[in-house]
Structure formats: structure tokens, C-alpha cells
Amino acid sequence: MRLKMCSIHVKDPATAHAFYTETLGFETLMAMPEHNLFIIKDPGADNSADNNSVGLLLEPSDNPIGANYMNAVHDAGLPAIVFGVPDVQAEYERLVAAGVTFKGEPSEDPSGVSAVFDDGCGNFVQLHQD
Template sequence: MRLKMCSIHVKDPASAHEFYTGILGFETLMALPEHNLYIIKDPAGAGGGSVGLLLEPSDNPIGAAYMNACHDAGLPAIVFGVPDVRAEYERLAAKGVIFQGEPSEGPGGTTVVLDDGCGNYVQLHQD
């Protein structure tokens, strides 16, 4: 058994797709704009790219409530592994990405949290 797909709720799937591919560097696995359906994957060579991330519309009241509650509490909706958190922080800050703070180190590694502008906080993690 393996993880095939997971999802995060977003305010606007098309805008989220643009951010996650154009800014963060993910690749499009599937895009059906006429159905408001966007699925992204890891960039080629960055982990196999076999797991899809569905950018799910938050038009469901349950999904919207969960997304908004996590965002209001400052909780990341998802965690992405990166080889160098500080380098990603610098790269993304230069592109105008908003962070909760600067990278920090702890027993579990180095982390930083960014706002995707689509209703979610995203944590970057380095072992």
C-alpha cells in the first residue's frame, strides 16, 4: 500500500495552482479548469512525483470551516520537506511570499511557515 493522493482545501483552486506551481515549484499532474480541478505533484526527481496533492475547492462548508479554523489558529495545513529551509526561505521571500517568521531550529529539524495566500499556512521542514 502507498499514499496515492491527499488534498488541502483552498479558496480558489486556479490561484492555488498558480502559486504552488509558479512560486513553490511543484508540477501539474492534472488541470481541468472547466471542472475547477487541479492536482499537483513533486517536481521531477524530487521524490518520485507519485503522490498527487488535490487543491480542493473550499466551497463545502465543512472544508471551509476546517481551512479557516486552521488558518486563524496559525496551524499549517500541510508540511513540505526541503533540503535547505533557509535557502527556500530566501528564495521565496524574494518572490514576495509572506512568512509567519524566520526559520527556526529545534529537535525535529529546521522549519519555517509560509502563507500560501489561498487560505492555508504551509510548513517547510528540513531534517
């Protein structure tokens, strides 16, 4: 058994898809705009059965339960998801140059180096150094 797909609630899946692919560098696994359905994957991940990449569904928050959850997590300042990167400082600098808003500069604690940014789609996202 392996994790195949997870989701993150977003205000607008099409806008989130553009941000996550064009700015963050993820790739499209599936896009069906007519159904407001967008799934992204790790850059360079293939679609073979032995691929260990997980799809990320950009879930519309048009359901009041999803919207309440997304808004409560954001209002509390908590990251909704964590992405691993080999070098948080380099990714921070790349994304700041692309106009991404971070809560602060990268910091280190016993779990490692991390930084948190606002995806502009209703979520804070944490980068964590692999």
C-alpha cells in the first residue's frame, strides 16, 4: 500500500494550478477545467505504476466544511501542507524573486530548516529542507 493522492483546499483551483505549476514548478498530472479539476505532481515524476510520487488535488473550497477548515487553518497561521526541498534558502530566494510572500526568512530548529509562504489561494505552505 502506498499514498497515491492527497488534497489541499484552495479558493480557486485554476488560479492555484497556475501558481503551483508556473511559480512553484510542479507539473500537471490532470487538468479538466470544465470540471474545476486540477491535480499536480512532483516535477519530473512519471506516471508509471512503480512511481512513488503523490498527486496533489487542488480541491475547490466551495463546500462550507472545506472553506471553514481552510480559513481556520490560515487564520491560525498554520501551514496546510509541507513541501520538501534540498535547500530552503535557495528556494526562498528564488520564490521571493518571483513575488511570493513569506511569513519570515528561513529558520532552523531541531527538525531542520524551514520557511513558510502564502500561496495566495488560501493556504500557508511550509518548505522543509530534506
